[in-house]
Amino acid sequence: MRLAERTTHDAGAPAGVPAEPAVHTATRTTHRRRGVNREGLEAGRRSTRALLWVLLAAAMVLYGFPFLYLLFTSFKTPIDTIAVPPTILPREWTLENYTNALGRSGVLASFVNSVQTAIISTVLSLALAVPAAYGITRYKTLSGRIFIMAALVTRMVPPVAIGIPLASMMAGAGLADTPIALSIAHTTISLPLSIWLMSSFFEAVPRDLEEAATVDGCSRLGALWRVVIPVVSGGIAVTAIFAFLASWNEFLFALLMTAIRSQTTPVVIANFQTQFGLDWGSMTALAAVYSIPVILLTLLLQRKIVAGMTLGAVKG
């Protein structure tokens, strides 16, 4: 227990800065007097801080505006959604789009399918990526290096090139139109990224920790389970989020591999665009509802994600 707690601090988690050496504190004080920015937005010259805040606000607007526009559009009346020129805020607020979107047949089932598919795909991805990444980083063999490069190369293949054969294979295996088939397909997308992410997290964990655990009587697997995994738990959370998002938002494989019983919500959202017109209101309403679980998940795991991000940046 103590070992695990100690290693979390040693591995560079941001919370682990309780006892800085006196010399560092003195140096920082000196730099502050000279106006050197050592702590981001909280220090430095006022003009620099202002500039950084402006840049940060601009970046937030740039990233946040499309989602806000989607959100506002979901409350617009039909004619407002197609206004020329477009308006940002609704002239008249309405919930009718939400009623239409959620009342459409198949929407609830598609939500259930999306949750099923994303969870299975995430678990599969982690179950394969964690041991793979651990093996690659700890054994450092030529085949491991080739494997991790090959995993990266698979990310470069356009999904449509493998989507159609994959759909045929799943149909041949009797898995047509099932969430498990789609989960496996989604794992092919998230697995390479998960392996790479987890590799960087494992690299950050000093070997000394495992050796210490071995000295204390742990087997290699015991050291992995009792020492390394707790240290990289933030990284696992980050990887899980990415794997979940990759499945949650995936469209092409869902389009090719699902029909009646396993259709996921991205396909249902796309169905609002037909050859005869685009129902902007309902489409944006469903998209807004569909983004809620992801936002909640991110908020829930926020601390782990921040810890995980920092973890990857520190070498043991």
Add this chain to the structure above:
Amino acid sequence: MSSRTTISRITAIGGLSTAVLLAATACGAGGPAATSGSAGSSTVNVLVEAGGHAELTGVAEQCKKETGVSANFVELPYDGMFNRLSSEFSSGNVSFDVAALDSVWLPSFKDAVQPIDEVFTDEVKKDIFPALVKEANVDGHFIGMPAWTNAEIILYRKDLFEDAKNKADFQAKYGYELAAPTTWKQYQDISEFFTKDGMFGTDVKGGVETEWLAHVLQAGSPMVLDENNKVVIDNAAHKEALDFYTSLVKDAPSGAAQVDWAAAQNLFNQGKTAMTRFWAHAYRQIPKDSPVAGKVGAAPMIAGSAGVGAVPGPWYLTVPKATKNTEAAKKFVKCAYDYNDKGIESNLGLASRISAFEKYQDKAGYESFKPLIETLKGTATATRPATEKWQQIVDTVLVPMLQKAVAGGDSATLLADAKKQIEDLLK
């Protein structure tokens, strides 16, 4: 709580959830399996574009009552449907028993679907628009039953056309009465007349090709390819139609090269354009809170030297060769013909039988049907060339060429270049 305890709990919960989910994946949440039904099954899976689902819902209800054949709809967005069809047809393992195909896809999938000649009796052929009967027949066999069809007609602002001052001013300027246009010249004059005070007479769509092709038909030429598949895009009729098309740019909102169906429909529904050449279904889809709601009139597509002409946009119900449920699938196709008028009561409000349109043409709210019937029966109306390369020709040659033309390119040069590109594609 220590990290290890947390992880152990998460792992346990994750494992349990996964086990439950894996068990649940045997059936999914959306309903029964979407595999082609077994022989003799009374349920058919119908693959349909999302917008066409509502068209067939009434048919399905009636079909279940009358024949006992029920339908599960597999609904897909238009943009992904071609890929899905290609995937399933090529694998020989289809998840549907009936597929609604866009007319442009018929040549591509002709070998994957069954002939349904027995459904096309003389009586049936008489009640379907001639151009559609011709298109449904590929290599001597009928392979698709038109479920609904559409065509471009003229939608215009009745309130502006009936305004006394506008009528008097128009008469004074052009020497004839202001009314819905019937010829190219009238369309040009009216477009010019209404282009003032921030309003435009019409739109020009550089992002889609069908409208220009309708003008080609009106000018008396087959579209792009003649009956022997010879490329005729550089003939006089194509140039005449292109010159007419680009002559309207000055009376249309800027950015014509990027205007597509959605943009043109928005402009009209927002009251920015006085006229539009548009698919007939749009008449019934004008939002109730639109400034033009209740102020729109409909007229047949304009005529050129060859008469009224348009490119129909039908969808055909087909039965895949790979289905195990041919009998029920064919029964459903027959139902779609027998109860074709049920589609008219849907949001889209379209059918394919002449008698179905005629049944509704005098009812309030269906004022677009008479012009639609007249357009579909037009002397110059014809379907697109039956070539597997058609979509490629459209995407890589026709639309880019139109975009250059509406931006001011020389029509003769552009058509000559287009001819060479199409010939290369067809080699």
